[in-house]
Amino acid sequence: xxxxxxxxxxxxxxxxxxxxxxxxxxxxxxxxxxxxxxxxxxxxxxxxxxxxxxxxxxxxxxxxxxxxxxxxxxxxxxxxxxxxxxxxxxxxxxxxxxxxxxxxxxxxxxxxxxxxxxxxxxxxxxxxxxxxxxxxxxxxxxxxxxxxxxxxxxxxxxxxxx
Numbered sequence: 001x002x003x004x005x006x007x008x009x010x011x012x013x014x015x016x017x018x019x020x021x022x023x024x025x026x027x028x029x030x031x032x033x034x035x036x037x038x039x040x041x042x043x044x045x046x047x048x049x050x051x052x053x054x055x056x057x058x059x060x061x062x063x064x065x066x067x068x069x070x071x072x073x074x075x076x077x078x079x080x081x082x083x084x085x086x087x088x089x090x091x092x093x094x095x096x097x098x099x100x101x102x103x104x105x106x107x108x109x110x111x112x113x114x115x116x117x118x119x120x121x122x123x124x125x126x127x128x129x130x131x132x133x134x135x136x137x138x139x140x141x142x143x144x145x146x147x148x149x150x151x152x153x154x155x156x157x158x159x160x161x162x
């Protein structure tokens with residue numbers, strides 16, 4: 001009974017979303033679905049070659065709650081695209097906020113699972129690289145915010161992604 005209800009709800013949501021997406025012209029990052037934009041911007045970063053991949057990228061874990069490093073070789077581009085999208089949508093996010101966003105449950109054997117923040121070095125490195133590229137700048141109230149050039153570049157990628 002529950003699965004029938006879930007599928008009916010999913011179908012209704014699908015038609016509802018499609019109804020409002022009909023006349024939509026994509027102009028900004030907010031008009032594109034997150035997964036499409038993140039994939040497109042990660043490819044964009046990789047093609048450009050301005051984003052430097054550090055030596056430690058293939059051996060580092062993303063959190064102390066993880067056992068292994070990411071299996072995707074382009075994981076740093078994907079993380080960067082996701083982070084720059086978050087800064088675009090909600091400015092003022094800093095390293096601590098991103099540690100919380102990308103954190104997860106740490107399994108401690110027989111003890112209960114607890115929340116654990118992710119690596120700060122990765123978040124700091126990505127934000128510094130984005131600053132060097134001129135996409136984000138430091139906010140006077142703390143954290144980072146998107147620059148005018150960064151907004152323009154992200155919007156053009158969003159239009160191409162859609």
